[in-house]
Amino acid sequence: MTRNTIISSKQVVLLLVLFRVFDLLTFVPQIGGRQNGATVMLALPFSYLLLALILVPALLLLRGRREGNVVDCALALNPAAGKVLAALLFLFSVFAAADTVSNFEFLLTSAIYPETPSLFFVLTFTAVCLYGAFLGLEPVARVNTFVFVLFVGALVFISASVLPKSDFVYLKNPLQGGLSAVWGHALSAAFSNFDAVLFLLFAPNFKGSLSKCFWGWALLTVAMVEYLVMLLTVGLGDFAASQMFPFYSLAAFADLSIFQRLDSLHITLWTFIAFVKVSVYLYFASQCLGYLVPRRLKKTRLAATGILTAAGALVISSDLRFLTAVQKAMATGIPVAVLAVLIPFVLLLWSLIARRKERAR
Amino acid sequence: MKRIRLIALLFALCLPLCGCMQAVRLNNRAIVQGIGIDLAEDGYLVTLQIFDAKGGGSQTAVDASKANSMTLQASGRTIAEAISAAELKQGKEIFYGQNKLIVVGEEVARQGLETIISFFNANPQSRPNVDIAMADGRAVDVMTAQISQGVLPVLSVKSLLENSRTSGRILRGQVLDVVDAIENGRLGTFMPILVKSGEGEEETVEVLGTALYRHSQLVGRADEPATRGLLWLRDDVKRTDLVVQHPKLGDVSLAVVRADTHIQPQIVDGVPHFVITCKTRSHINESIVTPENAALFQSITDLERMETDVIRAEMERALELSLRDCGTDLLELANLLDKYQHEWFVANCERYDELLPQFTWELQVSSEITRYGLQT
Numbered sequence: 001m002t003r004n005t006i007i008s009s010k011q012v013v014l015l016l017v018l019f020r021v022f023d024l025l026t027f028v029p030q031i032g033g034r035q036n037g038a039t040v041m042l043a044l045p046f047s048y049l050l051l052a053l054i055l056v057p058a059l060l061l062l063r064g065r066r067e068g069n070v071v072d073c074a075l076a077l078n079p080a081a082g083k084v085l086a087a088l089l090f091l092f093s094v095f096a097a098a099d100t101v102s103n104f105e106f107l108l109t110s111a112i113y114p115e116t117p118s119l120f121f122v123l124t125f126t127a128v129c130l131y132g133a134f135l136g137l138e139p140v141a142r143v144n145t146f147v148f149v150l151f152v153g154a155l156v157f158i159s160a161s162v163l164p165k166s167d168f169v170y171l172k173n174p175l176q177g178g179l180s181a182v183w184g185h186a187l188s189a190a191f192s193n194f195d196a197v198l199f200l201l202f203a204p205n206f207k208g209s210l211s212k213c214f215w216g217w218a219l220l221t222v223a224m225v226e227y228l229v230m231l232l233t234v235g236l237g238d239f240a241a242s243q244m245f246p247f248y249s250l251a252a253f254a255d256l257s258i259f260q261r262l263d264s265l266h267i268t269l270w271t272f273i274a275f276v277k278v279s280v281y282l283y284f285a286s287q288c289l290g291y292l293v294p295r296r297l298k299k300t301r302l303a304a305t306g307i308l309t310a311a312g313a314l315v316i317s318s319d320l321r322f323l324t325a326v327q328k329a330m331a332t333g334i335p336v337a338v339l340a341v342l343i344p345f346v347l348l349l350w351s352l353i354a355r356r357k358e359r360a361r
Numbered sequence: 362m363k364r365i366r367l368i369a370l371l372f373a374l375c376l377p378l379c380g381c382m383q384a385v386r387l388n389n390r391a392i393v394q395g396i397g398i399d400l401a402e403d404g405y406l407v408t409l410q411i412f413d414a415k416g417g418g419s420q421t422a423v424d425a426s427k428a429n430s431m432t433l434q435a436s437g438r439t440i441a442e443a444i445s446a447a448e449l450k451q452g453k454e455i456f457y458g459q460n461k462l463i464v465v466g467e468e469v470a471r472q473g474l475e476t477i478i479s480f481f482n483a484n485p486q487s488r489p490n491v492d493i494a495m496a497d498g499r500a501v502d503v504m505t506a507q508i509s510q511g512v513l514p515v516l517s518v519k520s521l522l523e524n525s526r527t528s529g530r531i532l533r534g535q536v537l538d539v540v541d542a543i544e545n546g547r548l549g550t551f552m553p554i555l556v557k558s559g560e561g562e563e564e565t566v567e568v569l570g571t572a573l574y575r576h577s578q579l580v581g582r583a584d585e586p587a588t589r590g591l592l593w594l595r596d597d598v599k600r601t602d603l604v605v606q607h608p609k610l611g612d613v614s615l616a617v618v619r620a621d622t623h624i625q626p627q628i629v630d631g632v633p634h635f636v637i638t639c640k641t642r643s644h645i646n647e648s649i650v651t652p653e654n655a656a657l658f659q660s661i662t663d664l665e666r667m668e669t670d671v672i673r674a675e676m677e678r679a680l681e682l683s684l685r686d687c688g689t690d691l692l693e694l695a696n697l698l699d700k701y702q703h704e705w706f707v708a709n710c711e712r713y714d715e716l717l718p719q720f721t722w723e724l725q726v727s728s729e730i731t732r733y734g735l736q737t
Contacts, residue, residue: 173703176703236537239489242482252489253537
């Protein structure tokens, strides 16, 4: 595969951080009951340490081949294996994009436009994100940098309003549930982190060290997510448990001087982040599809990706149970375990064996 | 050229999209400023105070000397049904995103707030920090009071609540406090009690005290001293005035400018015991003027002691009323026990309400007068 877009590792870090933040800003289905906010905060750094460990095979595999991604590595070993991996990554990217579009539509039709049909948001939003994917990774990454700065500013603004009224009694002992609760959450957070697969897809698109980029992503994400979890915990208290969209509710009652209902600020930035996230996933889905379809169909692969994404989003949005089932499926950790851990590990072993055989000849 | 055609096509495609979402003009909206809820035969009677500009002529759309509102009543089996019925009565689409106050009738409060709070919690237009109050009697009386001050009657009530809160006279209740108490399952909640007073042009709304709830059910009322006691205990006093009676100086008015309260939970003989420390800083607001004011400065220690006694008495009264008489946790003691005495809490959380009246406490109050005003 030829790299056609180069972005900086800082842009990659900011992209992945905001993708993680998007999850927190959106929908929190009540899966597995209420969690102690402090336990989640303690588990988060451990989840990234665990992620670093499980991504070692993938990073070793890619280190020697910065020109390509995991699919290129697989293709070099066996064309059929490469195509299977490309197909899996294509389905994964479409699934993640469809889930994001669906989350976007779900919040808008729940909180702001209850009478508007889901079809309108799914189709128009997917079309806009398709355009973003068509423009390529670099313009979208630049937009993301701008959105990141705006988001940090908005967060400072909301914090200034919420923190004076917060009750820190809700920050309980993180070890209340025992070490098993912390470990369980760290494991779950590491394996349900879809962005780990995205990180591997980003590999040929940025300059610089993979490991430095990973640690930059891990540190900034931990800082950002810890702060957001803390703000939600102390700002909302037990009220958060009754809210489908806790951060939206927090922004709704935040007020500072003459500024009230900062939820409109939250929705604006959240829309931008959703646009960047879906565009990036569509871009990579289209890239993966490129390994599977003939070159003459190059121009239609983005359209095909968009149609599949929109169709998937419509199915997920049709029933809250489907949305919850998708969240549960992501929480199982199977996609990340297979695509970011198992397959790269197998490919690494395979490449080592192939290299030894060649040397033996 | 191709790009221009593409952009033109995109613009043309956008035009029909305007029909995909219904737009409601501002003059077709009934902007609700206050909602009163009472019990009706078939469910609930909702009284809506809607903004209705009564212009003062060509220059002003809003005449501040008039009550720029109209009142609408409707009933239904649920709050949502009642509000839908209200829309039919006046034809405009009701918008309660600007709602400032919810007044709950006493009967509704006795029945339990969980039946009505869900509407305000689930609805995206409603904000979680909307003020909520209880009427002494029926909410419709408070909502229909023709208060001549201010642009809107409900704005006058809201200002009253804000000023009373700032001066440490009321406990202000909001929707999220009620939901918080219901979700927690162990905490109580509170809200000010409003009553209409006066007649004709002198009609106004006053604050009678504080309604106390165990979880979501009305269980008692707190008068002004007990209300302030709760404020001291909750560390919610920003500024307040109190009067002490000195044998030589007479009545001396003190302005409390700072108050810090900490509650430390302990377990003594298997029963939660709370050490409550409260430190205040005050200024002398008003005292008698004597030819030599040495008497005032010599009496500072006495005044501090008297101030401590007043605060301690109010806190004791509040603790007795909330924990012993009403059996409701208004001080978030359950959260403190969960955080600092987790083992006891886990073992006894199911019986928390039953054990609440057995809780003991120790008050450590200290007051310091740091400024004496501008009088020498």
